[in-house]
Amino acid sequence: MLTRRLLTSDWGGTFVLGLLVAMLIAVPIANLVVPPDSPYYLSSYWVALLGKFLTFALLALAIDLIWGYAGILSLGHGAFFGLGGYAMGMYLTRQIGDQGVYGHPVLPDFMVFLSYEELPWFWLGFDMFWFALLMAMLVPGLLALVFGWLAFRSRVSGVYFAIITQALVFALMLAFFRNEMGFGGNNGLTDFKDILGFPVQARETRVALFLASGIAVILGYLACRYIVTSRFGRVLIAVRDAEDRTRFSGYRVDHYKLWVFVFSAVLAGIAGALYVPQVGIINPGEFSPIRSIEAVLWVAVGGRGSLFGAIVGAFAVNGAKTWFTVAYPMFWLFALGALFVLVTLFLPRGIVGLFRRRREGES
Numbered sequence: 287m288l289t290r291r292l293l294t295s296d297w298g299g300t301f302v303l304g305l306l307v308a309m310l311i312a313v314p315i316a317n318l319v320v321p322p323d324s325p326y327y328l329s330s331y332w333v334a335l336l337g338k339f340l341t342f343a344l345l346a347l348a349i350d351l352i353w354g355y356a357g358i359l360s361l362g363h364g365a366f367f368g369l370g371g372y373a374m375g376m377y378l379t380r381q382i383g384d385q386g387v388y389g390h391p392v393l394p395d396f397m398v399f400l401s402y403e404e405l406p407w408f409w410l411g412f413d414m415f416w417f418a419l420l421m422a423m424l425v426p427g428l429l430a431l432v433f434g435w436l437a438f439r440s441r442v443s444g445v446y447f448a449i450i451t452q453a454l455v456f457a458l459m460l461a462f463f464r465n466e467m468g469f470g471g472n473n474g475l476t477d478f479k480d481i482l483g484f485p486v487q488a489r490e491t492r493v494a495l496f497l498a499s500g501i502a503v504i505l506g507y508l509a510c511r512y513i514v515t516s517r518f519g520r521v522l523i524a525v526r527d528a529e530d531r532t533r534f535s536g537y538r539v540d541h542y543k544l545w546v547f548v549f550s551a552v553l554a555g556i557a558g559a560l561y562v563p564q565v566g567i568i569n570p571g572e573f574s575p576i577r578s579i580e581a582v583l584w585v586a587v588g589g590r591g592s593l594f595g596a597i598v599g600a601f602a603v604n605g606a607k608t609w610f611t612v613a614y615p616m617f618w619l620f621a622l623g624a625l626f627v628l629v630t631l632f633l634p635r636g637i638v639g640l641f642r643r644r645r646e647g648e649s
Contacts, residue, residue: 298638299511302594303504309336310500314493333492334564339604340499341561344506346584346596348553351510353582354591355519356546357526359444362451363554364578365458366426368568370555372462373425375475375568376409377418378486382479395477396470406468415482422559423552430551431544438540438547443529452575459573474569481563492564499560503597506553510593513546522546583622586629589636598637 313336316328345367352358384391388398392405411417433454437447465471484491513519524532525539533539562568571577580603588599603625610618633639 296511296594298592298641299507299594302597303507306500306504306597310497313496317489317493330489330492333489333496335608337492337496337499337564338561339601340496340503341557341564342581342584342604343597343600344499344503344557344560345554345581346588346600347503347506347510347593348550348557349581350585350588350590350593350596351513351553352546352550353585354593354596355514355526356522356543357443357529358543358547359448359582360451360547360550361448361575361578361582362453362455363550363581364573364575365451365455366430366551366554367558367561367577367581368455368458368462368570368572369426369429370422370558371562371568371572372469372475372558373412373418373422373555374559374562375478376412376469377415378478378481378563379475380409380413381481382477385479386477394470394475396465396473397468400465402468408468419559422555426551426555426558427548430548434544434547438543441540452578455573455578456575459570459575462570462573470569472570474567474571476567476569478563478566486563486566495560495564499564502556502560506556507593507597510553513549514593518542580622583626583629585636587625587633587636589638592636592638595636595638602637 313328313333316326317330317333320327345363348366349360349363352360379394382394386395386398388395390398393402397405412421433451437450442450461467462469462474463472469475478486480486481491481495484494514522521532521537521542524535524537525542529539558568558572584599584603585596586599587603588597589595606621606625607618610621614621629636
């Protein structure tokens with residue numbers, strides 16, 4: 287009943303969710319049931335690639351929630367995505383155990399190489415999946431709570447907020463590059479073996495991770511849709527369109543912005559946690575400012591302020607990136623820049639804006 291109410295009059299979201307459900311059914315069948323010599327067979331490479339796109343879609347949803355509905359432009363959401371990824375990477379690293387190069391039952395290989403004598407305190411507990419998943423949500427959420435409280439109570443907004451979020455993600459990148467931080471330095475965490483006792487590289491495991499990512503996107507969309515269609519969401523839109531007027535009307539604008547910012551960070555952390563076992567590595571490069579800017583571009587291309595447009599944009603841009611980096615690897619950055627200019631000038635409402643305009647014209 288709740289799902290039906292959320293999707294009422296949301297034709298675009300219903301259509302995109304339908305496509306996601308169809309993909310969640312078709313991809314496992316094409317990989318596990320269809321014989322490899324069939325033209326309908328889908329290799330594990332494509333399963334992992336589509337799973338990665340789904341995690342990007344969840345990250346785009348998190349950004350669209352705050353940017354499209356609250357007017358909070360974050361150019362540093364890669365910080366929360368990366369922290370969630372590192373939390374899961376620490377769990378996967380602990381699962382390697384004596385299967386590592388140095389065969390140490392407790393210390394990861396990079397700690398043995400750097401002459402660590404014992405496991406640092408902040409690695410304790412990461413041998414348990416539930417603890418790692420909890421940290422993948424709690425750490426990004428706590429960072430967003432502290433950072434957002436300081437920023438919103440000082441009424442930092444607009445381009446100034448975007449700049450300090452970019453500074454946040456850049457600071458994290460520099461910190462995680464340092465070997466003494468205890469997170470693998472420049473190389474990061476990799477060479478994962480098992481997750482919940484199952485081989486990470488096994489076909490069945492890849493399909494399970496793909497399904498988990500798809501379900502997370504669907505649940506994330508429904509949660510975001512519930513928020514923006516509630517009274518809370520109407521206040522957020524009022525903050526986006528007229529923040530001072532909303533504040534003068536008696537609303538604690540900073541509280542509304544802080545709550546939605548923290549929730550968005552938790553979504554980004556979950557996306558990062560699902561991303562790492564599918565790509566097999568997490569390193570400080572995930573904190574690169576360009577990664578966060580790309581994520582904002584996914585939302586802009588898909589259609590800011592629509593939620594389902596964020597999913598469309600994540601798939602469209604990353605699909606184009608995959609093709610370009612194989613066919614014309616030297617031209618991807620130029621194509622990315624051109625895409626940003628074209629969207630700004632000709633598609634201010636993104637891809638979904640074209641369909642909305644056509645639908646409005648027909649009606």
